[in-house]
Amino acid sequence: MLISFSRVVSRRALPSGLVFASVSARRVVPFFAARAFCGSALVRAPASATAKKAPAAKKAPAVKKKGAAATKVKAKAKTAAAPKTKKKAAPVKKKKAAAAPKKKKKVAAPKVKKVKKPAKKPMSPEEKEKAKLRYLKMLSLWRSPPHRPAMPWNCFVAENMPKGTNISQGEKLQQLYARFSKATPAELEALRVKSQNNAAWNKVQVDKWIKSFPVEVVYLANVARRRLKRLLKKKTASMIQDDRQPKRPPTAMARFIQANFESHKGAGPNYDAFKKTVDEWKSMSDAERKPWVDQAKADQDRCKGQFDNFALRAKKYWIENKPKRRPTVPRRPAAAAKTTKTST
Incomplete structure (x- = not known):
């Protein structure tokens, strides 16, 4: 070394x-x-005595340089051998959300001037009377359900009335009556049975029709029929028979007459028996009448409030259920029309 x-x-x-x-x-x-x-x-x-010298690092063997061509080949090989660095993908830019279409400002519509309706002319007394009659006719439930003939003669006319002839209605009825008077007993019996069946059918239909209306509407219909009878001066007015209607309790006198009428009824007419019963009631003292009065008062207290707001509820029904067809003005009877003309 x-x-x-x-x-x-x-x-x-x-x-x-x-x-x-x-x-x-x-x-x-x-x-x-x-x-x-x-x-x-x-x-x-002295320096080596204190600290040992560190061993020298071995030198790497020197690589002999080759020509410039060799260096170029090595450089190319290195470049070829070196892994190609992948290009980082450019960050995807987030597309901005499409802006919502701006709402178009509503163009204010030109204000339409309201055309003032001409003021209604005041109604004349005749027009007021007609309007009143129309209103009462609507309340009276004037459109009754269809019915069939319920008499033998009516059944015979409905079956044998000639059609499409030049004969007047009166002459047709005379001819039919002549034939009806000559009918055999068997034919009359058949007509009678048919009329009874028709009457039963009519009753069922009328009951269904009545029950289709509230109780207060039927009650107000009877009130309107009575007023029409008075205004039109009719002799009779058919009332709607509704068993749902609350019955007014009889008075003390009516109770007494109903209980004692049979005792005064004799061989004479009923009018005499009724008069005798009324006279007996009038001759009674307050103490004798007291039991009948107490019974009548108890019934009145029991039935109190049954007719409250009947008219208001019925009118509310007609407001909500107006008729599709406007009722015509009811006609007056011929005799009543003549009297009104002479009075004017």
Whole structure:
């Protein structure tokens, strides 16, 4: 190790021609190298005594340089061998949400001037009367359900009335009556049975029709029929028979007459029996009448409130269920019309 190290030092100290000229030079070099090494060793001895010198790192063998072509080939090979760096994908830019279409401002419609309706002319007394009669006719339930003939004669006319002839209605009825008077008992019996069946059918239909209306509407219909009878001066007015209607309790006098009428009824007419019963009631004292009065008062208290707001509820029904067809003005009887003309 020391010899190799001295050779290196001698090569650096002597010229290169002397080292490699002859064998004598080779012999001289170790001597000078040893001397040089010894001198340096004496000087550096104290330092080596305290701390050992770190071993020298081995030098990597020198790579001989080749030509420029070789370097280019190596450079190309390195570039080819080196993995290609992947280009980073550019970050995707988020597309901005499409802006909502701006709402178009509503163009204010031109204000339409309201056309004032002409004021209604005041109604004349005749027009007021007609309007009143129409209103009462609507309340009276004037459109009754269809019915079939309920008499033998009516059944015979309905079956045998000729159609499409130039004969007047009166002459037709005379001819039919002549045929009806000559009918056999078997034919009359068949007509009687048919009329009874028709009457039963009519009753069922009328009951269905009555029950289709509320109780208060039927009650108000009977009130309107009575008023029409008075205004039109009719002799009779058919009332609607509804068993749902609350019955007014009889008075004390009516109770007494109903209980004692049979006792006064004899061989004479009913009018005499009724008069005797009324006279007996009038001759009674307050103490004798008291039981009948108490019964009547108890019935009145029990039935109190049954007719409350009947008219208001019935009118509300007609407001919500107006008739599709406007009722016509009811006609007056011929006799009543003549009297009104003469009075005017």
